[in-house]
Amino acid sequence: MLACDTCDTWTQFIDYVKTRCTATAFGNWLKPIRVLKASAEEIVLEVPNVFVKEYLLTNYQKELCTFLPLDPNGEPAIQFVIAAPTKDHPQPAPQPIVKELPQKKNGPTVKLNPSYRFDTFIEGPSNQFVKSAALGIASRPGLSYNPLFIHGGVGLGKTHILQSIGHHILENHSKLRVQCITTEAFINDFVDNLRNKSVHNIKRHYRDEVDVLLVDDIQFLQNRLNFEEEFCNTFETLINQNRQIVITSDKPPSQLKLSERMIARMEWGLVAHLGVPELETRVAILQHKAQLRGLNIPNKIAFYIAEHIYSNIRQLEGAVNRLCAQCLLLDLNITEEIVEKSLREMLHHAPQKKISVEQILKSVATIFQVRVSDLKGSGRTKDIALPRQVAMYLALKLIKESLQSLGTYFGRTHSTLLHACKNIEKRLGSDEVLRRQISMVEQNINA
Numbered sequence: 001m002l003a004c005d006t007c008d009t010w011t012q013f014i015d016y017v018k019t020r021c022t023a024t025a026f027g028n029w030l031k032p033i034r035v036l037k038a039s040a041e042e043i044v045l046e047v048p049n050v051f052v053k054e055y056l057l058t059n060y061q062k063e064l065c066t067f068l069p070l071d072p073n074g075e076p077a078i079q080f081v082i083a084a085p086t087k088d089h090p091q092p093a094p095q096p097i098v099k100e101l102p103q104k105k106n107g108p109t110v111k112l113n114p115s116y117r118f119d120t121f122i123e124g125p126s127n128q129f130v131k132s133a134a135l136g137i138a139s140r141p142g143l144s145y146n147p148l149f150i151h152g153g154v155g156l157g158k159t160h161i162l163q164s165i166g167h168h169i170l171e172n173h174s175k176l177r178v179q180c181i182t183t184e185a186f187i188n189d190f191v192d193n194l195r196n197k198s199v200h201n202i203k204r205h206y207r208d209e210v211d212v213l214l215v216d217d218i219q220f221l222q223n224r225l226n227f228e229e230e231f232c233n234t235f236e237t238l239i240n241q242n243r244q245i246v247i248t249s250d251k252p253p254s255q256l257k258l259s260e261r262m263i264a265r266m267e268w269g270l271v272a273h274l275g276v277p278e279l280e281t282r283v284a285i286l287q288h289k290a291q292l293r294g295l296n297i298p299n300k301i302a303f304y305i306a307e308h309i310y311s312n313i314r315q316l317e318g319a320v321n322r323l324c325a326q327c328l329l330l331d332l333n334i335t336e337e338i339v340e341k342s343l344r345e346m347l348h349h350a351p352q353k354k355i356s357v358e359q360i361l362k363s364v365a366t367i368f369q370v371r372v373s374d375l376k377g378s379g380r381t382k383d384i385a386l387p388r389q390v391a392m393y394l395a396l397k398l399i400k401e402s403l404q405s406l407g408t409y410f411g412r413t414h415s416t417l418l419h420a421c422k423n424i425e426k427r428l429g430s431d432e433v434l435r436r437q438i439s440m441v442e443q444n445i446n447a
Contacts, residue, residue, distance in 0.1 A: 010035050010043060013067040017060060020331055029055045029294060041069055042077040053080045112180060116163035122288055124281030130272045134161045137246060138168035141176060141212050145270035147245035151252045152274030155314035158248040162214050165246055169212055180214040187227050207237040212244045219249050222257040232262050282306035285313060289320045301334050308347035319343050355398045355445060357409040363444040364391040367437055389420035390438060396421050
């Protein structure tokens with residue numbers, strides 16, 4: 001440890017890390033930390049919340065050990081005090097975690113993600129209507145559109161909108177009892193009460209103790225006739241009492257395998273489609289989520305990522321998390337090369353034309369100067385065996401078919417194909433000539 005006052009070492013630590021992180025990350029995570037007490041044995045730090053504590057210990061463990069006192073285990077001797085949030089100590093956006101919000105006495109406990117609010121939902125042409133409808137519902141529960149049915153693909157923000165409604169109602173209509181559940185949780189509740197012979201309790205709970213029912217993923221009610229009937233009865237009871245219902249699904253009501261009665265009930269109110277966000281909206285979402293994590297993504301890079309991750313907002317968030325880990329922890333600047341390397345399997349490139357085994361055989365025959373019939377034959381000479389294994393290797397790599405199916409093209413078993421693939425992969429590590437030959441074959445196939 002540096003030979004100076006402990007409080008001064010904290011200042012030195014701050015000066016040191018300040019030059020090694022972005023201004024946003026420093027302002028969000030490190031600047032709010034205050035030294036309450038310092039001695040040669042221990043330092044007491046006041047942090048706005050537990051997320052700042054975890055961020056500090058996770059990202060700067062080595063530096064803390066260098067600058068601050070150590071405990072007998074060689075760990076930084078730090079005592080943390082969580083401060084009450086104030087204007088002087090703004091809290092950085094926490095990682096999404098579920099917390100329980102207390103309800104009216106004798107009412108249910110509702111679990112909502114604190115990050116899922118209207119003000120964190122990025123609006124664009126594809127979701128503007130849904131957000132407006134949801135705000136209308138949240139402002140006047142049971143008096144606008146009832147039920148509200150939201151449908152859209154995976155990872156487009158249905159749960160975010162659903163829980164935003166819950167947050168808004170809890171904050172502006174404190175007397176209303178809100179229940180936010182997944183369809184799976186609804187089913188599990190009934191199964192548990194059936195097992196305990198107390199179905200009347202669960203019926204009373206959903207039909208008498210809930211003013212706003214928010215149900216996620218109703219598609220999981222398909223092919224569950226008994227539970228569908230119970231849900232439909234609950235649905236009708238709440239609607240008849242002007243209690244608000246909001247439902248999400250990956251498909252519109254008409255495409256769900258549910259009873260006509262159930263479909264008709266869900267189509268009573270407003271059916272709203274949540275579409276795939278446009279490029280500009282995806283860029284805004286990407287940069288918003290990056291800023292929450294102290295990461296600055298240049299516009300050019302953001303557009304590059306958004307152009308190649310276009311069907312799922314969750315994937316965009318996953319991309320941000322991965323880049324954040326790469327760049328902030330390894331002290332790297334974001335470049336297109338870093339993005340391509342870090343997000344290789346997440347990026348969608350233009351679909352390639354369908355490749356056949358015949359194309360592969362012809363290209364291999366051309367590059368290796370053999371006949372296609374030899375590649376399909378039984379000859380085992382060296383000048384035939386290697387190109388044949390290359391053809392098998394490329395077939396496994398480029399064609400999404402089963403091993404048995406591909407084996408029939410070569411008149412070989414699937415184990416032979418696997419052996420050929422392993423042999424070529426092993427040789428590619430040291431055989432530059434073979435690498436060039438395979439590259440030429442692939443270029444010929446794609447030409």
